[in-house]
Amino acid sequence: VTAPATTGIPLPTTHEHGWIVESAHRTLDGRVLYVRCDVCGTRRVDLEPHTVAVPGALSRELRDAAAS
Ligand SMILES: [Zn+2]
Numbered sequence: 001v002t003a004p005a006t007t008g009i010p011l012p013t014t015h016e017h018g019w020i021v022e023s024a025h026r027t028l029d030g031r032v033l034y035v036r037c038d039v040c041g042t043r044r045v046d047l048e049p050h051t052v053a054v055p056g057a058l059s060r061e062l063r064d065a066a067a068s
Pocket of ligand 1: 016017
């Protein structure tokens with residue numbers, strides 16, 4: 001059994017990427033985030049969908065006028 005080469009990439013192959021946002025810009029589909037893992041340097045492009053706002057009332061509370 002040969003020991004794993006120590007000259008290889010010393011980073012673990014699996015780890016929790018610690019994404020940091022390098023830049024971001026808005027698109028029609030949402031926000032495009034250019035992120036980079038602070039641990040291994042892997043870069044990724046994320047799409048952050050539009051934040052769903054809390055639904056607001058579009059109209060006043062309507063009562064049945066005919067009831068009165
Ligand atoms: Zn990483």
